Amino acid sequence: MSNLAKQQFGGDWTQEKLHLLGKYLKAYTTIMAKQPFKFAYIDAFAGTGYREERADGDHKNSLSTLFPEMAKEGPQGFFEGSARVALGIEPRFLKYIFIEKSKERSEELEKLKQEFPDREIHVKNGDANNELRMLCDKNENWRGQRAVLFLDPFGMNVEWSTIRAIAGTKAIDMWLLFPLDSGVHRMLTNDGKMSEGWRNRLDLFFGENNWREAFYEKRSQKNLFGEEEVTRRTADYQVIEDYFVKRLESVFEKVAQRPRKLYNSKGKPLFMLCFAAGNLKGAPIAVKIANHILKEPRHG
Numbered sequence: 674m675s676n677l678a679k680q681q682f683g684g685d686w687t688q689e690k691l692h693l694l695g696k697y698l699k700a701y702t703t704i705m706a707k708q709p710f711k712f713a714y715i716d717a718f719a720g721t722g723y724r725e726e727r728a729d730g731d732h733k734n735s736l737s738t739l740f741p742e743m744a745k746e747g748p749q750g751f752f753e754g755s756a757r758v759a760l761g762i763e764p765r766f767l768k769y770i771f772i773e774k775s776k777e778r779s780e781e782l783e784k785l786k787q788e789f790p791d792r793e794i795h796v797k798n799g800d801a802n803n804e805l806r807m808l809c810d811k812n813e814n815w816r817g818q819r820a821v822l823f824l825d826p827f828g829m830n831v832e833w834s835t836i837r838a839i840a841g842t843k844a845i846d847m848w849l850l851f852p853l854d855s856g857v858h859r860m861l862t863n864d865g866k867m868s869e870g871w872r873n874r875l876d877l878f879f880g881e882n883n884w885r886e887a888f889y890e891k892r893s894q895k896n897l898f899g900e901e902e903v904t905r906r907t908a909d910y911q912v913i914e915d916y917f918v919k920r921l922e923s924v925f926e927k928v929a930q931r932p933r934k935l936y937n938s939k940g941k942p943l944f945m946l947c948f949a950a951g952n953l954k955g956a957p958i959a960v961k962i963a964n965h966i967l968k969e970p971r972h973g
């Protein structure tokens with residue numbers, strides 16, 4: 674194992690997310706193995722195959738430097754990451770597509786081909802948004818094909834246009850780790866003042882700018898010199914959750930109504946694990962299974 678592959682950590686919430694993902698993958702392949710479809714697993718922020726340290730080299734975009742405690746969460750350990758979890762699932766997927774921006778991490782993923790020589794593994798060293806849009810935009814190719822996609826970014830890297838393209842295939846079940854306290858909630862300043870960069874990032878992330886009205890209220894307030902308009906954040910975690918579930922519903926066939934919040938050791942909901950299904954026929958059962966998994970009691 675190289676030094677890179679050894680830079681691992683596993684926090685409770687990381688373990689929880691992978692446990693829940695694994696449960697869904699198992700249920701999915703068990704059902705799909707009896708169906709006539711070709712079905713793949715796509716991991717768009719794949720890492721190395723082992724659990725990741727938060728040193729993605731993309732601090733400007735992921736905002737991870739703003740939230741350094743994310744890097745300190747959880748005990749050190751050598752555990753399987755999502756790519757390995759997926760490779761361990763029986764019945765197997767017919768194809769595994771791992772997308773990873775870092776060249777070194779992609780090289781680690783390439784090694785999985787030797788370790789699992791009887792699997793069809795494709796490693797794409799590139800940006801998840803670009804690679805996914807390319808994969809999904811070929812809509813006609815999705816006939817007869819299905820996939821589960823895991824989107825597990827460090828921060829706010831997923832763009833709404835990517836989510837729309839994923840839903841547009843009408844063939845993909847998507848699990849997405851939404852950066853709740855670790856991203857969106859912290860970016861929404863109390864008085865609504867934020868840099869243009871943050872505003873643009875939120876626009877790209879939500880695919881619209883209505884979040885400003887959804888998350889803030891404007892009021893007139895009297896002061897010595899008359900009246901002034903003040904802006905105040907009204908959005909708590911629940912408002913953000915409801916807003917995002919509605920956004921997903923605007924493009925997917927069916928969406929799990931209650932994403933699972935993943936808490937850090939201080940009780941902050943760092944992320945929420947969201948699920949959405951794109952296929953008209955498959956969505957009801959997919960969401961039923963996902964809901965069941967999302968409601969599973971927390972361990973420990």
Ligand SMILES: C[S@@+](CC[C@H](N)C(=O)[O-])C[C@H]1O[C@@H](n2cnc3c(N)ncnc32)[C@H](O)[C@@H]1O
Nearest residue numbers: 718719720723724729754755773774800801825
């Ligand atoms: C949270 S880690 C993924 C962990 C992985 N799912 C696991 O369970 O082991 C996020 C990964 O996304 C990669 N990454 C960051 N930005 C990316 C982008 N725009 N496109 C593709 N990969 C990216 C990072 O290099 C990092 O390996």
